[in-house]
Amino acid sequence: MATETIKLILKLGKPLVGRLLLYDALEMTFREVRLRRDTECPVCGDHPTVTELIDYEAFCGLHETAAG
Numbered sequence: 675m676a677t678e679t680i681k682l683i684l685k686l687g688k689p690l691v692g693r694l695l696l697y698d699a700l701e702m703t704f705r706e707v708r709l710r711r712d713t714e715c716p717v718c719g720d721h722p723t724v725t726e727l728i729d730y731e732a733f734c735g736l737h738e739t740a741a742g
C-alpha cells in the first residue's frame with residue numbers, strides 16, 4: 675500500500691487499479707488477480723451510502739450508555 679501511494683503521488687509506474695496482488699510470505703510467492711469494480715459498493719459504487727468516516731467505537735458498541 676505504501677508503494678502504491680508513492681507511485682500515485684509521483685505519477686509513476688502502473689498502479690494496482692482493478693488488480694489485487696496476493697503475497698504469501700511463507701512460500702515467497704506472488705499472485706495477481708483481476709477485480710471488477712462493484713457498482714453496488716456502498717463506498718465507491720454508483721450510488722454510495724457511506725460518504726464520511728464513522729465513529730467505530732460507537733458503531734461497535736464500545737461507548738458506555740445509560741442502559742449499560
Ligand SMILES: [Zn+2]
Pocket residue numbers: 712715716717718719
Ligand atoms: Zn468500493
